[in-house]
Amino acid sequence: QTNSAWGGRFSEATDAFVAEFTASIGFDQRLYRQDIEGSIAHATMLAECGVLTDEEKNAIVQGLNEVKDDIEQGRQQWSVALEDVHMNVEAALTAKIGSVGKKLHTGRSRNDQIATDIRLYLRDNIDHLSAELTRLQLALIELAKGEADTIMPGFTHLQTAQPVTFGHHLLAWNEMLQRDYERLQDCRKRVNIMPLGAAALAGTTYPINRARTAELLGFDRPSTNSLDSVSDRDFGIEFTHAGALIMMHLSRMSEELVLWASAQFDFIDLPDRFCTGSSIMPQKKNPDVPELVRGKSGRVYGHLISLLTLMKSQPLAYNKDNQEDKEPLFDTIDTLAGSLRAFADMVPHIQAKKDSMRVAAAKGYSTATDLADYLVKKGLPFRDAHEVVGASVAFGIEQKKDLAELSLTELQNFSDLISEDVFDVLTLEGSVAARDHIGGTAPSQVRKACETALTLVKSR
Numbered sequence: 001q002t003n004s005a006w007g008g009r010f011s012e013a014t015d016a017f018v019a020e021f022t023a024s025i026g027f028d029q030r031l032y033r034q035d036i037e038g039s040i041a042h043a044t045m046l047a048e049c050g051v052l053t054d055e056e057k058n059a060i061v062q063g064l065n066e067v068k069d070d071i072e073q074g075r076q077q078w079s080v081a082l083e084d085v086h087m088n089v090e091a092a093l094t095a096k097i098g099s100v101g102k103k104l105h106t107g108r109s110r111n112d113q114i115a116t117d118i119r120l121y122l123r124d125n126i127d128h129l130s131a132e133l134t135r136l137q138l139a140l141i142e143l144a145k146g147e148a149d150t151i152m153p154g155f156t157h158l159q160t161a162q163p164v165t166f167g168h169h170l171l172a173w174n175e176m177l178q179r180d181y182e183r184l185q186d187c188r189k190r191v192n193i194m195p196l197g198a199a200a201l202a203g204t205t206y207p208i209n210r211a212r213t214a215e216l217l218g219f220d221r222p223s224t225n226s227l228d229s230v231s232d233r234d235f236g237i238e239f240t241h242a243g244a245l246i247m248m249h250l251s252r253m254s255e256e257l258v259l260w261a262s263a264q265f266d267f268i269d270l271p272d273r274f275c276t277g278s279s280i281m282p283q284k285k286n287p288d289v290p291e292l293v294r295g296k297s298g299r300v301y302g303h304l305i306s307l308l309t310l311m312k313s314q315p316l317a318y319n320k321d322n323q324e325d326k327e328p329l330f331d332t333i334d335t336l337a338g339s340l341r342a343f344a345d346m347v348p349h350i351q352a353k354k355d356s357m358r359v360a361a362a363k364g365y366s367t368a369t370d371l372a373d374y375l376v377k378k379g380l381p382f383r384d385a386h387e388v389v390g391a392s393v394a395f396g397i398e399q400k401k402d403l404a405e406l407s408l409t410e411l412q413n414f415s416d417l418i419s420e421d422v423f424d425v426l427t428l429e430g431s432v433a434a435r436d437h438i439g440g441t442a443p444s445q446v447r448k449a450c451e452t453a454l455t456l457v458k459s460r
């Protein structure tokens with residue numbers, strides 16, 4: 001007994017292992033909703049074009065809705081013999097409404113069908129992920145507002161560089177996510193193109209109305225070339241690339257959260273419910289959520305390389321290779337959804353330990369640049385000022401004192417341009433407040449930047 005969907009030219013049944021090996025139903029069943037949505041639009045268009053009668057169309061639409069219901073109620077038995085979600089759904093439909101069900105595939109191929117399903121599925125998920133990104137951005141901006149005056153050390157080379165405000169640091173994270181959001185939206189434009197009508201590869205002989213199907217499915221337009229339509233997966237690669245960048249950004253945030261939660265930094269406290277303990281060391285509270293998110297970035301990078309390699313050198317048009325696009329795409333979506341959700345839930349509850357941030361900012365000569373700028377404003381060329389401050393830092397290290405702890409006379413040993421007002425710039429507050437321009441770390445700028453960011457995010 002040969003396969004019911006294509007067995008006509010075959011004289012023996014598919015090898016049992018080959019059926020198992022080539023089937024995609026194990027993972028593509030999650031496309032059922034998009035598959036049914038696409039089929040309903042296709043049937044509706046066929047009826048409008050006179051290819052199906054209204055009665056046939058109505059029977060098909062009603063049957064498909066029942067199949068969807070069966071799947072959602074757990075009544076659907078997926079069959080490996082039926083290979084994939086498309087043929088499983090069609091067989092279930094035919095079992096319900098009889099041979100009219102067999103007319104659904106008129107003017108269509110699984111090749112344009114799967115390309116359509118993935119695009120619909122990605123579109124839905126891009127919208128979900130965008131909403132999660134928005135939720136995370138709002139949480140970061142909210143937190144930043146409350147921490148606009150909180151001073152922490154800023155780092156370069158992970159060495160104390162200059163004081164910054166914690167709010168400013170959080171807004172840096174928001175900037176990364178803002179670009180990620182824009183990238184997803186840009187990718188969505190190329191996802192939202194409809195392949196249906198390309199059929200197997202060359203188009204179809206029926207008098208179809210592709211613009212109508214596109215409209216019914218909310219696509220911006222039908223695709224332009226049938227060969228490209230069934231074989232293109234670069235929209236999926238692009239999505240995974242945008243996803244890899246999101247994970248890269250989340251991994252950077254994770255790394256900082258993990259460092260900050262350590263006893264050595266002691267900058268933040270993460271809520272207990274986002275941490276776990278150790279079965280042997282009673283004192284432990286481990287930042288598992290950021291650690292795991294940092295680790296999960298690797299999966300998405302891997303999927304990006306998988307998909308690029310999957311498409312490499314594929315001749316036109318559809319090749320079965322493309323069946324391998326689903327698992328990397330699905331796992332990319334799942335990883336992103338989980339990681340963004342965990343972050344969006346956790347960020348509002350990050351507690352800044354302002355005192356230890358401050359103590360850390362006061363260490364490491366973080367206001368040395370301010371002293372150099374002070375000397376420049378008194379007329380010394382910057383290179384000379386750099387030299388003078390370098391010498392005073394060396395003196396401070398020797399004395400185990402920070403710059404602000406040196407006396408005026410000690411400071412004046414390095415330059416007679418220094419007077420009493422030097423202590424205004426050597427303080428942490430003076431240092432951050434002086435960086436008062438667009439993009440600077442001054443608390444007043446951070447407050448303004450929060451408003452601007454909020455307006456941007458809320459305009460979505």
Ligand code: ARG
Pocket residue numbers: 024028084110111114320322323324
């Ligand atoms: N399961 C297939 C895929 O994921 C659907 C398209 C199959 N087309 C075919 N001619 N075998 O790509």
